[in-house]
Every structure is written in structure tokens, then in C-alpha cells.
Amino acid sequence: MGNSDREDxxxxxxxxxxxxxxxxxxxxxxxxxxxxxSVGLMGDMIxxxxxxxxxxxxxxxxxxSIEEQIERSLDLFRYLNRFAHKMDMPRVSFNVNESxxxxxxxxxxxxxxxxxxxxxxxxxDLPSIQSDPAMLQFLVFCFVREKLDRLDKNSRITVKTxxxxxxxxxxxxPQGNRVEAETERLYSPEIHEHVIxxxxxxxxxxxxxxxxxxxxxxxxxxSSGDGG
Amino acid sequence: MSRTKVLLVDDEVEFASALAERLELRNYEVRTASxxxxxxxxxxxxxxxVVILDLxxxxxxxxxxxxxxxxxxxxxxxxxxxxxxxxxxxxxxxKSGAFEYIIKPVEIGELISKIDSAKNxxxxxxx
Numbered sequence: 007m008g009n010s011d012r013e014d015x016x017x018x019x020x021x022x023x024x025x026x027x028x029x030x031x032x033x034x035x036x037x038x039x040x041x042x043x044s045v046g047l048m049g050d051m052i053x054x055x056x057x058x059x060x061x062x063x064x065x066x067x068x069x070x071s072i073e074e075q076i077e078r079s080l081d082l083f084r085y086l087n088r089f090a091h092k093m094d095m096p097r098v099s100f101n102v103n104e105s106x107x108x109x110x111x112x113x114x115x116x117x118x119x120x121x122x123x124x125x126x127x128x129x130x131d132l133p134s135i136q137s138d139p140a141m142l143q144f145l146v147f148c149f150v151r152e153k154l155d156r157l158d159k160n161s162r163i164t165v166k167t168x169x170x171x172x173x174x175x176x177x178x179x180p181q182g183n184r185v186e187a188e189t190e191r192l193y194s195p196e197i198h199e200h201v202i203x204x205x206x207x208x209x210x211x212x213x214x215x216x217x218x219x220x221x222x223x224x225x226x227x228x229s230s231g232d233g234g
Numbered sequence: 235m236s237r238t239k240v241l242l243v244d245d246e247v248e249f250a251s252a253l254a255e256r257l258e259l260r261n262y263e264v265r266t267a268s269x270x271x272x273x274x275x276x277x278x279x280x281x282x283x284v285v286i287l288d289l290x291x292x293x294x295x296x297x298x299x300x301x302x303x304x305x306x307x308x309x310x311x312x313x314x315x316x317x318x319x320x321x322x323x324x325x326x327x328x329k330s331g332a333f334e335y336i337i338k339p340v341e342i343g344e345l346i347s348k349i350d351s352a353k354n355x356x357x358x359x360x361x
Contacts, residue, residue, distance in 0.1 A: 031317075031318070032290075032317050032318070035317045035318065035338060035339070036246050036249065036317070036338070038339055039246070039249050039338045039339035039340070040246060040248045040249045040252065042339040042340075043249055043252035043253045043256065043339070043340075044248070044252050046252070046256055046342055047252045047255055047256050050255075050256050050259045051259075054259055068252070071248050071252075075248075118245075118292065119290065119292060120292075121292045159292075
């Protein structure tokens with residue numbers, strides 16, 4: 007891998023982390039905004055002397071909404087915390103389904119923005135794999151982002167996992183109308199190829215059937231010292 | 235004096251309904267919309283004095299929605315809602331005719347002050 011490619015990979019990884027953080031802060035900001043308005047509304051109602059039976063029901067509904075926003079925030083904090091810690095572990099045994107669930111939760115904002123649904127079809131009892139979870143998430147992020155940009159609204163992307171012999175597959179299957187989109191720097195086949203080589207797997211792309219990543223349950227030792 | 239008609243456009247339904255209720259308790263007449271299409275429909279059927287417009291609404295870029303509102307009636311004042319005071323979007327919005335912007339989560343006092351200023355500007359423009 008040349009210096010230029012190494013710089014590209016570094017740029018794309020920083021871009022990936024930046025976007026995940028931007029999505030996260032946006033979501034949390036929205037939850038806090040709902041909590042703030044809900045608390046403000048209860049204060050306004052108390053000041054206006056609203057304390058009848060009907061209002062009691064409304065207070066309870068507002069409190070339930072606040073609790074829901076707090077739960078949603080906590081879930082997202084947990085996902086981000088786990089995401090951040092994956093950067094510490096370049097080779098570790100992990101569960102692909104959990105890793106994908108976490109990534110998709112952190113990407114949900116981008117999908118909602120484009121009115122596209124992210125769905126999962128995870129095989130249960132998938133074996134843990136030995137690999138680099140942060141690198142895998144980076145790769146899946148690149149592919150899902152690409153699909154998000156190239157699908158019309160009201161489409162969906164299904165992320166499907168399955169076991170095949172001594173491998174685990176992760177397929178990203180788009181369903182919906184395609185739209186023309188400018189190719190971003192995020193989509194670099196050379197970089198994707200390099201990353202999948204580091205993971206010891208392979209990428210298969212089929213027209214209209216999406217992209218499939220295959221990873222061995224045990225990552226072969228392919229470290230070349232330039233993994234980023 | 236007639237009540238100020240406000241259209242609040244935000245895809246976070248719970249946020250919009252709580253804020254709408256708070257404004258109604260302060261004697262504003264408020265409608266809500268959760269996407270650009272719904273908002274534009276309401277602008278035709280119920281022309282508001284002031285639109286509070288989230289720049290990140292689904293279905294249409296917020297700036298495009300702002301331009302569509304201004305084409306329909308340039309005297310309708312638009313206050314942009316933005317998550318983090320994103321400089322580029324705010325600048326684009328102000329260039330495209332927005333009256334002001336406010337950062338989410340909002341301070342109700344600040345929002346009311348901006349709504350009243352926007353309504354005053356609209357009244358002056360209509361006299």
C-alpha cells in the first residue's frame with residue numbers, strides 16, 4: 007500500500023468517525039430538546055393552574071415521553087461507548103450481529119434523513135469471529151452510506167448476516183429505486199479491497215443484489231504493518 | 235389584536251407538539267407539520283405569519299422549503315431551527331430570506347421574542 011493510499015485510508019477512517027459522532031450528537035441533541043420542551047410544558051401547565059383529572063393524565067404522558075427519551079439517549083450512549091472501545095482492539099473475538107446492530111443504530115440518523123429504512127436479518131447463534139471489529143464497521147459503513155446516497159426515499163437496506171462453512175457473511179441488500187448520486191471520496195474500491203485483505207475476507211458485489219462481505223471465523227495473519 | 239399564526243415544522247413529533255402547546259399557552263395559534271410536503275400544504279391552506287422551520291426535515295432540503303415558502307408569500311417570516319448552529323446552513327438560510335435562526339434546544343423566551351419581531355416585521359411590510 008503506497009503513501010497516498012495510506013493517507014486516503016486515514017482520511018476515510020477519520021471521516022467515518024466524524025460522521026458517526028455528528029450523527030450521534032444530532033440524535034442526542036434532539037432527545038434533549040424533547041426533554042427540555044416536555045419539562046417546560048409541565049412547568050407552564052403548573053403555572054397555568056392546570057391540575058384536573060385530564061391534566062393528570064397529560065402529566066403522566068409527558069413523564070412517559072421524557073423517560074422514553076432518556077432510554078433512547080442511554081441506548082445511544084452505550085452504542086457509542088462500545089463503538090469507541092472497538093478502536094482499542096485490532097484483533098479480537100467478537101459477535102458480528104452485535105457489531106452490526108451498534109453500527110446501524112449509530113447510522114440511523116442518516117437513513118431517517120433520507121427516508122430510507124435500515125433493516126436487519128441476522129442469523130441467530132452466529133459464531134464469534136476473530137477479526138478487527140472497527141475495520142469491519144468502517145467497511146460496512148462505507149457500503150451502507152453508498153447505498154443510502156444512491157437510493158430514492160422510501161427504500162430500504164437490509165443488513166443480513168449468515169454462517170457459511172467456516173465463514174460469516176454480511177450482505178447489504180438495497181430495495182428501492184436508484185437515483186443518480188455524485189461519487190464521494192468515501193467510496194474507494196482500492197481502499198475497500200485493501201481493508202478486506204487486512205480482514206482476510208472477500209467482497210462480492212452483484213447488480214441489484216447488493217454487496218456481500220465474507221469473513222473467516224478465524225482471521226488469517228495477514229498483517230502488513232500498514233493497517234491504519 | 236389577532237393572535238399570531240405560527241407554523242412549526244419539525245420531524246420530531248414529540249418536540250413539535252410540546253413546543254406548540256407551550257406557545258398556545260402563551261396565546262399563539264400554532265399548527266405543526268412533520269415534513270416539507272405537509273408544511274407546504276398547510277402554508278397554502280392556512281397561511282401563517284411566522285414559520286419555524288427545522289433545516290433537517292425529511293422530504294426536502296430545509297433551504298429549498300424556505301425558498302418555496304418565500305415564493306408563495308415573501309411576507310411570511312421564517313425562523314430556522316438548527317441543531318448546532320451549522321454556519322453554512324444558517325448563512326444559506328439568511329441569504330435565502332430567513333428572518334432569523336434559533337438553536338435547538340430552544341429557550342422559550344428567546345423564541346417568543348423572535349416570533350414577535352418577525353410578526354412586527356410582517357405587519358410593517360403589509361401596511
